[in-house]
Amino acid sequence: NSNTPSTTTTNVNVHHNRPSTTTTTTTVTSRKQEGSNYNREKGNINTKNSHQKQQPRSSQQNVVVKPNSRRQSGGVIPCGKRTDFGYDKDFDKRYTIGKLLGHGQFGYTYVATDKSSGDRVAVKKIEKNKMVLPIAVEDVKREVKILKALAGHENVVQFYNSFEDDNYVYIVMELCEGGELLDRILSKKDSRYTEKDAAIVVRQMLKVAAECHLHGLVHRDMKPENFLFKSSKMDSPLKATDFGLSDFIRPGKKFQDIVGSAYYVAPEVLKRRSGPESDVWSIGVITYILLCGRRPFWDKTEDGIFKEVLRNK
Structure with a gap:
């Protein structure tokens, strides 16, 4: 799940209301920050795509830039x-x-x-x-x-x-045993939160984004699968995890690589000129899912999803 040798993103088998998936692969060769000497070679972007429109994504829809893992x-x-x-x-x-x-x-x-x-x-x-x-x-x-x-x-x-x-x-x-935000969404009636409950969740996600940006850091992969609940209690705090795609950015600079997860990726990322605002976009997509029980952008293919994001932004 990331451009980091990271295991934070786990493959969780949830059998209720999870869409089936297929795999497509796209190749990206570099990751760099505009206006700097920051240039890091990368390998494949692996994504899994859904064929059902009415449910939020499973944890497999990742646009992940990974280092080349082959032995020299x-x-x-x-x-x-x-x-x-x-x-x-x-x-x-x-x-x-x-x-x-x-x-x-x-x-x-x-x-x-x-x-x-x-x-x-x-x-x-x-x-x-x-x-x-x-x-x-x-x-x-x-x-x-x-x-x-x-x-x-x-x-x-x-x-x-x-x-x-x-x-x-x-x-x-820290061990979080309350499960992913995605599973909480799917457990709700019609996979929707009330406005009051959604506000509690969104406020916590925004606090994470603000803390990251205060440190000159962009998370770059905010999605329901990357937020865990500390416990199974209904009022359990939400915890951000998986900083494998996260990176520091200097003021006024932009990332030029495409990383993230397809349904949550910001237009600026697809245009290869992204910064902290991409985290806010992703939280906006999650907010839509919390309130509506479905994704704002959908297509059977990764390229189709990207076109929808760019067309309807």
């Missing part, structure tokens, strides 16, 4: 194996790995238990062997930097610590 020829040792991240080295002494929560291109996310306190946490276990290029290492370091920058905000999944050993990087975070 000639037996070159992957960059991740040659890198000392500077993280603590005693993960196994401090935590016990439990059940699997989900997995992505580069690793897995587990429930884990702190051996000293008994507290349960979420641990993202990222395989160094799959960090072939330096960009993959940079992506992991950037995600940890972002989580640290946002630490303490009530609507962001909390970062606790990062570890490494010879084979893996471990990112220890």
